[in-house]
Amino acid sequence: MKCIITIELGTNGVRIFAFDLSGHVIGSMKGYYPSFHTEPDYSEQDPEQIFITTLYVLKNLLNEYIHPKEYKVSCICFSAAMHSVLAVDRNGNPLGNAITWSDNRAKQEAWELRSSALGKSLYAATGTPIHPMSPMLKIAWIRNHDKERFRQTSKFLSIKSYIIHQLTGEYMIDYSIASATGLLNIHTVTWEADALQYAGITDAQLPGLAPVSATAGKLKKAYQQSLGLPVETKILIGSSDGCLATLGDGAKGEGEATITIEDSGAVRVMGPAVLKDEQMRFFNYVLTEDRYVSGGPTNNGGNIFEWFTRQFGDFNNPFDIEHSMQQLIEEASRAPVGSDGLLFLPYLLGERAPIWNANARGVYFGLNIKHERRHFVRAAIEGIMYEIYSIGKTLSEQRNIESLSVNGSFGTIPFCTQLIADMFNKPVRLRRKFHSVSFGAWLLSATEMGIYKTLEQAARTVELPDVYKPDEQHHAVYADYFGIFEKLSNKLFDEFEAISNLQHKHAITKYTST
Structure with a gap:
């Protein structure tokens, strides 16, 4: 029997699911790691702690659910939170902690760039709002305020790129995570020269670009042995948590929006074109080269x-x-x-x-x-x-929203889901006790394996049976x-x-x- 494993590198922990080839959950586990706030506006995580936690949880899941039942792992697919930055030296060793999406230390750089003509041009090219969350601005902050670390840095990675490099030795970043860095031109799907120049780096200091369905090399022999996985186990680079949550809820196009409320939150739509906004309020991230996930994120969920x-x-x-x-x-x-x-x-x-x-x-x-x-x-x-x-109200200025789905551990608490339905005055669909990011990663893996012909076909199979209807008086x-x-x-x-x-x-x- 074959199975697919999905690994989500979230903000407060790693979630690992095992699915059979019909999309049924075989088992799941979660491990936690902390964030550090050593100064005002700082938010960091220890990359080694994230890697060790990921290995520990993966090995336990394999030993409890996979090996005893003699499943064969066909594919391991990754997803991750966006906007992280980790500086590493020429040997791949971390130079300090990873800077997370919620870090605001680059707010002065963001304020100056956002009000400039260059900022507007970069937003149009990259689809990433000018805000301290942007890895482009985090790198600029390191260049301006931590010159020795900047000098020693060989590459700037996302957390997911670092974990994959540890497992396979490959430096790779998927189009989706890359499109949230502020450094990728989402129209040409290449690194944006003006963004690189602003950050003070070259494309050689970034991992190689790859589509979300790309194979990220083979597991190193040491991990094949310690995890009990064969050499042919495919390591799928995967996508961002936001894009996969949208896919996992079956959002396909006009009229549909997905709300995620985990630690942070977001409202997202999917479509073939980017949302253009002179006020630079929306993100536009790449799922595939002809499919964008657009919307707005909140730090506070x-x-x-x-x-x-x-x-x-x-x-x-x-x-x-x-x-x-x-x-x-x-x-x-x-x-x-x-x-x-x-x-x-x-x-x-x-x-x-x-x-x-x-x-x-x-x-x-x-x-x-x-x-x-x-x-x-x-x-x-x-x-x-x-x-x-x-x-959602701001997003509805650009896209017609007729139906909503909700996911995330906080958003799917019944009390919270009902609040969403009442505020939006729209029915809200969901599957309780189901993790949309992981299921989106399963859909991506299943499509890459040929179970579905396209991601659109895969999304059409998603069912959301639970419905919360709004109370008009509450609204x-x-x-x-x-x-x-x-x-x-x-x-x-x-x-x-x-x-x-x-x-x-x-x-x-x-x-x-x-």
């Missing part, structure tokens, strides 16, 4: 409610975060729709779409003497969903409060900048005084 839970939840067991989150969600359900006028701006990590403001901060607004903890809990969840709705309440949420997000621009500058000023003072 399930990670914000997890933060809220750790600060204000009740813990019988200090490690039982999921039980504490569920208790708070049940408490939120006892508060009225709209939280009696208490609003929460969830911008604890700055924000990307649609305001693209790395200085944005979290705010509770509308607090009065009658508000209780249940209102704070519900307002926190509603704030995350208002932000998702604001992306009316949310529509009223969303108007205030939207105004606050833009009106507080100067105050966001001022508090960020003060935080930076006093952080420097504290550092120099110690």
Whole structure:
């Protein structure tokens, strides 16, 4: 019996699924790794810890589900979060930690570039919004502020490129992850000369470009032996988590949109053309050379409610975060729709779409003497969903959205899914207890193996049986409060900048005084 394994390198951990050739899950496992926030606006991860965790989880899954049942692994397909940057030396050794998508240290470079003619030209060519998330800007920051690391760097990699290099010895990056770097011309699918010049690098300092269905070499002999995998096991380079989540939900074209809320979140559409926007609010990433995934991301998804839970939840067991989150969600359900006028701006990590403001901060607004903890809990969840709705509302200026699907561990919590349906006033489809990124990777693998002729044919097989229908009265309440949420997000621009500058000023003072 043959099987396909998918490896998703997510923000807070690695998820590994095993599927049979009919798309049924044989087994799955997850391993966790931390992010480090050593200074304001910094977000980093240890690449060696990610690699060791990935190997550990993969070996355990093979030993528990695959080898005892004598499955033969035909293919291992990778997916990963976007916008990571890891500098390595000429021997492939990391020069410090990987910088993740949520890192905002390059906000000054982003601000200057975004307001320039070059910034507008680069956005049109690359489809990547001018924001500190962009690896192009992260590399520019290293060049400007960490000159010794920049001098020693042989290549700048994504986390996925690093993991694949460790396993196979090949330096490769798929079109999808590459199109989120700000360095790839998505129209010619080649590295963009003006972007390279801005970052101060050459294309020789980047991994080789490859389509998402490309084979990323063979496993090194040491890993063939330790994992018990044959030499012919195909290593598929795969795509980004966002593109595969959209594929895994069966989104095919006009009228369909997919919402993902995991740690971060996004609203995405798929189509044969890029979305052009003079305000540079949308991303346009390559799935295949004639198929683009477009939309807007938020920094602040399930990670914000997890933060809220750790600060204000009740813990019988200090490690039982999921039980504490569920208790708070049940408490939120006892508060009225709209939280009696208490609003929460969830911008604890700055924000990307649609305001693209790395200085944005979290705010509770509308607090009065009658508000209780249940209102704070519900307002926190509603704030995350208002932000998702604001992306969808902006996206609907460019594309007609008639149907929605939702995926991600936070978005598919029934309470949250119903909030999405009510805010958008549209039915929302999903498969609970199913991971769309991994299934998208299975669809990609199955297409590459010839089970499907095209990705479009593969997407047509996706079924989303669960439907949440909107409550129009709830929608009316949310529509009223969303108007205030939207105004606050833009009106507080100067105050966001001022508090960020003060935080930076006093952080420097504290550092120099110690």
